Amino acid sequence: MTRPSRSLPFHSIDSYNFCSVNGKETARAMFAGYWADISQLRAAAVNLHIPTMFVMILVATSIMAVALGTLAFRKLPDLRSWSLSLLLQVVAYVLFSLRGQVSDIWSIVVGNACITASVALYGAGLYQFHHRRTPKWLLLAPVMVCIVGFLIWIGDYRARVAIGSGLWLLQVLYLLGLLVAFRDRTEGCGQYILGAAAVLFAGTQAYRLFAVLGGTDSSVQFTDATPPVVASYFSSLACTLLLAVGALTMIQERYEQALRGSEARYRKLIDYATQGICVLQDDRFRFVNPKTLDLLGYNEAELVNQPLFSLIHPDDQGLAKANHALRLEGKGEGLTYPLRMHTRQRGWRWFEISGVLFDWHGRPATLNFLADVTERLQAAEQMRELAYHDTLTHLPNRRLLLDHLTLARAAYERSGKHGALVFIDLDNFKPLNDLHGHAVGDLLLIEVAQRLLHTIRGADTAARFGGDEFVVLLTQLSEDAVTARMQAQQFAEKLLSVLGQPYLLSTELNGARHTVEHHCTGTAGVVVFNGTGESNEALLDRADAAMYEAKQAGRNCMRFSEGRLGG
Known part of the structure; x- marks a missing residue:
């Protein structure tokens, strides 16, 4: 009884019988078939068209260099070292492609120096990404070693491969060390993409180095399609793609992290704002x-x-x-x-x-x-109250009365109407203070203020000037001076009549409330004015003088200032 045949891609072993008596020969034949398959794979690799791969790498690297360069110099400065690294790779591949058309110094020494500088710039990019100063030796030392080594062995291809692969392996190992050192400061998967590219490139360079040193690489120029050469080109293309994607991913993740941090800070400011x-x-x-x-x-x-x-x-x-x-x-x-x-x-x-x-x-x-x-x-209203009102009676004070007087006179200058000032001094106020104290005297002043407010019209102003002196501004009197004088006299007499009514002042003494009855009158001096003539202060002085004339005439009466009208 035999098993079904099993086919392989390049070598058929369906003729082998696993139940054959001669088992050793069968196994030997099977392994020989597998080895033939591997040989065919190697032959396929050799048949790859290296110039085509070279063009693919050059085009891909150029596109990524332009893309990253545009981003770096417009929006993302952290990409500048990495974009410059890709640009140097493009220069290197262009010089390699000109082998035989330009001097070997350019094609071999300068081209490989560009590759070395390109690898060094990836390390510099990591330093720049983490806002650290790049060591000068990181850029200078590998490039100088490359230049010196390739100048010395410019005619020995295998020596150049050994120098380049060994140097680039050391550079990539240093790059891996930086990634490990900075891993706690970097968020996201971008660093791991860079790490994968570095591992792939290091493995390829190690393979090529050992192949050259071990004599298994039969290539004699960089266009020979031996497995190490093919592997290095595949690795170069893959690593270039991975490095570009990794760099972009790291930058994007940093900006996203910064955005999240900014949002968190602003949210904290908003949450803890006092407004x-x-x-x-x-x-x-x-x-x-x-x-x-x-x-x-x-x-x-x-x-x-x-x-x-x-x-x-x-x-x-x-x-x-x-x-x-x-x-x-x-x-x-x-x-x-x-x-x-x-x-x-x-x-x-x-x-x-x-x-x-x-x-x-x-x-x-x-x-x-x-x-x-x-x-x-x-508080502003209270300050205004203190600035323009009497604190005890809450009537307008002298300042506010003068403001109202100024406005009234400006209006009368246009309309031709008249107004009047009634200057009132209370009679018999001091005996009340002496007999019952200032608290009761304050109650009298408050009551006087209330009587004045209830007697005057809405457009008039009653003000306290201090002590027991009050001034009433009468507005909107007649345009005729004689009629205005009669109106002012009627208002003044009415005010004195209201103030002359008995006062019942409720106070507290020794914990018991009692009422003080007090009889108090007022004496008034009156001045009639229009919009022209004397100043406000002069009008007040005339009304005050007329009040003192009334005091001398026996109190509880009024007198007009007989000065020039309109002032």
């Missing part, structure tokens, strides 16, 4: 940072994809919509404005809004910044 930051798109919240949630008192699910204007005070929505539209049009650079927004725990709060136009997932949006300025506005 609210949010993204608005289609008038809805698309992103909010933790500070925004803290300021508004809502959680992320309650804000994201919710309309912005639902949180804005109705009186501020017009301003908010107009400014948001300007920002979307790219016209809101530097635009900052306050508005009120509703918060969950604290009700309506004032926020200062600023922002910029930017792209969010391929569509226009605004990056907005929110700062709670409620306390700041309140």
Whole structure:
């Protein structure tokens, strides 16, 4: 009984019978067949067209050199050493192809020096990639050894092969050492692609070196298609491709790592920002940072994809919509404005809004910044209150009264109307302070202020000048001077009448509340003015002088300043 025959690619052994009595002869014949197959494979390698492979390597290397060079000198400077390495390979292959047409110095010495420099530049590229200074010997020493060795043995092909393969093997081993040394500083698979290329190139050079030294390489020139030569050309093409892909991959991975790091840093800045930051798109919240949630008192699910204007005070929505539209049009650079927004725990709060136009997932949006300025506005209002109002009665002070007087006189210069100043000093105020203390005196002053505010018209101004002195600015009196004087007299008499009513001042003494009844009147001096004539201070001085005339006349009365009208 015999087994089915088994066919091989180049040698058939279907005639062998494994059950033959002569087993040794059968095995010997089978191994002879395998050896014949290997011989045929070697013959096939010899028949490869080396010039065609040479052209393929030259074209592929040129394309990659141009591609990497373009990227290196435009966008990716870390690729410059590697792109220059490919360019030197192109120069070397061009010089090799000109063998017999140019001097051997160029074709052999310079060409192989370019290959040596090309390998050295891969190491320099690793140093550059990791922002380390490249040792000068890394570039100079191998090139000098190559030049000297090839000059000495320029006529001995086998010696040149031994020198070149040994030198390039040492260079690639150093490159592998760098990859191992830098592996903890490099992320991704790019370094492993470079490592695979280096291992392949080192293995090929070791094979060729041992083939030459062992006498198994029968080639006598670089175009002979012996297995070591063919292997070196295949290795050169594969390594060039792998090195280029590995370099590009490392650069891409570095930029991706930098991008991730940048995103993480900016996210940390946003998350820990002391200012609210949010993204608005289609008038809805698309992103909010933790500070925004803290300021508004809502959680992320309650804000994201919710309309912005639902949180804005109705009186501020017009301003908010107009400014948001300007920002979307790219016209809101530097635009900052306050508005009120509703918060969950604290009700309506004032926020200062600023922002910029930017792209969010391929569509226009605004990056907005929110700062709670409620306390700041309140403090500003308090400062304004202190600057323009009396702290006890909250009436306008002298400064604010003079501002109102200036505005009134400017208006009367155009309209021809008149106004009046009523300077009032309280009578019988000091005895109240002496008998009941300043606290009760302060209650009287507050009550006087309230009576004045309830008596004057909306366009008039009642101010406290200090102590027990008050000034009332009467506005919009008649254009006729005589009629204006009569109107001012009627208002002044009415004011004095209101101030002359008894005061019931509730105070606390020894833990018990009691009421102090006090009778107090006022004395007034009046000056009528229009938009021309004397200064504001001169008008006040005249009204003050008229008040003192009224004091001398018996108090609880009024006197007009009889100076020139209009001043």
